[in-house]
Amino acid sequence: MSTLTNMRKRYLSDPAFKMFKKVLPPLSDTEREAMEAGSVWWDGELFSGSPNWNTLLNYPKPSLSDEEQAFIDTKLKTLLDMLDDYQIVQEDRDLPPDVWEYLRKEKFFSLIIGKEYGGLNFSAHANSTIVTSIATRSLSAAVCVMVPNSLGPGELLSHYGTKDQKDYWLPRLAHGDDIPCFALTGPEAGSDAGGIPDKGVVCYGEYQGEEVLGIRVSWNKRYITLAPVATVLGLAFKLHDPDGLIGNKTDIGITCALIPADHPGVEIGERHDPLNLAFMNGPTRGEDVFIPMDWVIGGQDYVGRGWRMLVECLSAGRGISLPALGTAVGHLTAKTTGAYAYVRKQFGMSIGNFEGVAQAMGRIGGYTYMLEASRTLTTSSLDMGEKPGIVTAIAKYHMTEMARTILNDAMDIHAGRAIQLGPMNYLGHHYFGMPVAITVEGANILTRNLMIFGQGATRCHPYVLSEMEAAANPDAEQGAKEFDTLLSKHIGFAIGNVSKSLLNAFSGSRFNRSPVSGETAVYYRHLSRMSRALAVAADFAMLSLGGELKRRELVSARLGDVLSHLYLASATLKRFEDEGRQQDDLPMVHYALQHCLHQCGVAFDEVLSNFPRKGVGRLLRTLLFPLGIRYQAPKDEITVKIAELLMTPGAHRERLTHMCYVGEKENDPVAIMERAFIAMHGVKDIERKLAKATKSGEIPRKVSLTEKLQIALSAGIVTDQDVEKMHNADQLRQKAIQVDHFAAAQFKKGSLQPGKAA
Incomplete structure (x- = not known):
């Protein structure tokens, strides 16, 4: 060992190793499993401080197979024509029987089940496209379709089921003979899935006249989508083995089982009323229900492995279903608001020509382009075989929040036209529905404050997770040796990022490389600067705060905002290139990139102004932004131009809104607005x-x-x-521009009588 290496170990790495053991947040078993379950994808490049933009642009373009496209052109179109959202939500409070039957018959519940079991085995991109299209027509119908194709028995069985479980259940699920639900959330465990109180005890009991090894389980779950109509219940609970019947471990951990809904002791069938929408959602309970051991998904070998299973499946579902709902809102609001703003006149001119309205329309158009871009990039990762937990958390949080924002804009522009419910109203039910999406699979506050940066800082950083593992090595000597090597690389990494951040600050990012030329080239350079700044800030935050960073949620959330907007901006640039650099789309691209850079700047300013260690905050501001943070919100001329594009028929408008359902029936509400829009342009x-x-x-x-x-x-x-x-x-x-009105006699006192709390 050289003298230099000895000195480094003695005066730098060894003291750092001891400090690292003290200050780094310890990884719980559930945190470790969550990190190991996912994969690092483009988020790792963004965290590196030097993203390889060619890697992004070389990812496969999203595409549909011939079979998937045929399904969308025929069976999906037929379904959309069958849906009457006013009837579903306001009159029947349920999908019509013929729609339920059609969903079963045409395998809408088996998009992700393998063909060998009778399923369709569609790609994540096709799954997302189908759900998005349905959601522009009816959120209630979309939720009914997306849940069996997201976290649920179908996915869990496909990945972890025994051969017997797959052979029995998957064909029944594929053909619609059984309707599944998955029970995870309870009164004491919402976003904290690891804290579920539902309990199972390993024991012997009677099943089909014989004494068999099994589990006596009790549960109290709520908010379970499809529970009121489910015939098979997926259940997550904590398993205990006090008598050591299956091993030496008393507390085995979270376990997932599959239970027929008609099994004795299963309470199921009651409904919640989720903001007056009509998708099936309700509680399920059971007290000391005995189930055979082979009902555990994966069999006895998979007891205690439920958390890992859930994290992996939640990650994929979070990247498909909820972003699809957010994207649907973009397609719907962009098409209808652009049309309405042209058709509706005030003071002798279209209201879209007023700059205040145009500002909101610019946001709708810019966000919609970004939503579709993020949807396709995220599903591309899943179709590549990745399980990028951080990316899917970004997609879930920001895409549902963007949808909420542009729904508010659309409601504001439509004004009275949007608040009167009836067959003519195409926005009202979506306005009710977006808060539902925002609370699912981890409420958005939790996703932003704890998940995106909290897990990303450790999982995506090129060295921190390895350093933590070295520090936790029971062989202290070997751990110290590994740590020394990693620390040396980490120091070089940090010094490089600091020096390049200073160069970026004084040069205006001019020396950063861009993989393209033209109007978008400058954005690649500035995003590289933001990536380096994030890498530096993350290092300083982890070093100065250590384990306290877990509790500093506002710091974590704002650094997560930087990472998130780097991802959203990346998706926008990727879409622009994938679609052949459509010049008509440049206003939306400019809007999205200027918005993302501005939001990165706002997040950095808030982090540095409120950093718990004031001296560290001031030092970071000097290193990263010595000349100030100068990124501005999208220019007014861009928002006005987008408003004009939304109010002009053409290929550009179709690209932006192509998944919005426009029916052929005379009374279709979106078609009524679209026909008026086209006629007025004529x-x-x-x-x-x-x-x-x-x-x-x-x-x-x-x-x-x-x-x-x-x-x-x-x-x-x-x-x-x-x-x-x-x-x-x-x-x-x-x-x-008319709204619905009803005879006074049609308004009757509601007949809903709440039952006992669940």
Whole structure:
């Protein structure tokens, strides 16, 4: 060993090793399993301080197989035509029987089940596309489809089931003979799945007339989607073996079992009322219910492994289902709000021409582009075989929050048109529904404050997890040796990032490389700067706060915001390249990237201003942003341009809103608005003639449209054909801006009578 190495070990790595053991947060068993269960993907590049942008651009483009596309073109379209969301939510409070039967028959519940068991075995991208399309039509129907294809018996059995379990259950699930649900959440355990109080005890009991080894389990679960109609219940509980019947360990841990809903002792069938939506959701209970050991998913070999199973499956589901709902809101609000803002007139002009309305429309368009980009990039990772827990947490949190924001914008623009429920209202049920998505699979507050950076800082950092493992090595000498090697690399990594951050600050990121030319090149350079700044800030936060970082949720959340917006920006750039650099889409791209960089700047400013160690916060500001944080929110001209694009028919608008369902029926609410929008665009030249004549005094200002047209016809300003075309368009416009109204007798006192609390 060289003298230099000896000195480094004696004066640097050995003292650091001892300090590391003290300050680093200890990893609990559940935390370790959560980290080991997932994989590091593009999030690792963003955490590295030097992301390889060619790696991002070389990821496969999202695509559908011929079989998947045919399913979407035929069976999905048929389903969408069958759905009447007003009837589902306000009248029946359930999907119609023919829709339930169609979902079963056409295997909408078996998108992820293998073909050898009768399922469709579709890609994550196809799964997401199907759910997104359904959700633009009916959130209630979308939830009913997405749950069996997300966390549930189908996925758990496919990954972990025994051969007998797969051979029996998967064909029944694939053909709709059984409807599954999965019971995880309870009154004392919502986002903290590891804290579930539901208990099972290994024992012998009677089953089918014989005494067999099994489990006596008690549970009290709530918020379980599909529970009221489920025929088979997936159940998570903590397993104990006080008599040592299956081993030497008394507390075995979280275990997952599959229980037929008609099994004696299973209480199921009651319903919750989730914000007046109509998807099936309810409680389930059981007290000392005996189940055979072979009902444990995976059999006896998988007892105590439920947490690992859940983390892996939650990660995938979190990246498909809930982001799909958020993306659906983008497609729906962009299409309908753009149309409404053109059709609805105030003070003689379309309300979308008012800058205040245009600002909200710009946000809708920019966010929608970003939502679709994030959806496709995230599902691409899953189809590549990755299980990127941090990426899917980012997608779940930010895509549902963006959906909530643009729903508020759409409601604001539609005003009274959006708040009167009825068959004409295409926004109201989505407005009720987004808070549901925000609370599922970990409430968003928890996801942002604890998961994204809390796990990402350790999992995605190139050295920290390995250093923690070295520090925890029971062989202290070997651990110290490994730690010394890692620390040496870590120090070089940190010094490089600090020096490059200073260079970026004084050069305006000009020396960073971009894989492309043109208007988007500058964004790659600035995102590389933000990546380096995040790497430096993460190192300082972990070094100065140690185990306290777990409790400093605001620091963790804001650093997570930086990582998240780096990911959202990456997805936007990837989509732009994948789609052939469509120039009409540049306003949305500029909006998304300027928004993400601005949000990174806001997050950094808040971290540095509120850093618990004030001196560390000031030092970081000097190292990272010595000239200030200068990223600004999207420019006004960009938001106005996006508003204009949303109010103009064309390929650009179809790309942005292509998954929004527009029915062919006369009374389809989105189709009514779209027909009026297209018709009004068809008469814009006639409107210009009338406006010009009104301005010159040839036509009086304060007269009806019919009178204006008659005067203009007499004066030779318009033709008979123009008059007919204008009347037809205005009739469609008048119909589109109407709201539903009902006879007073139709309003009756609600008949819901809550039962006992569950």
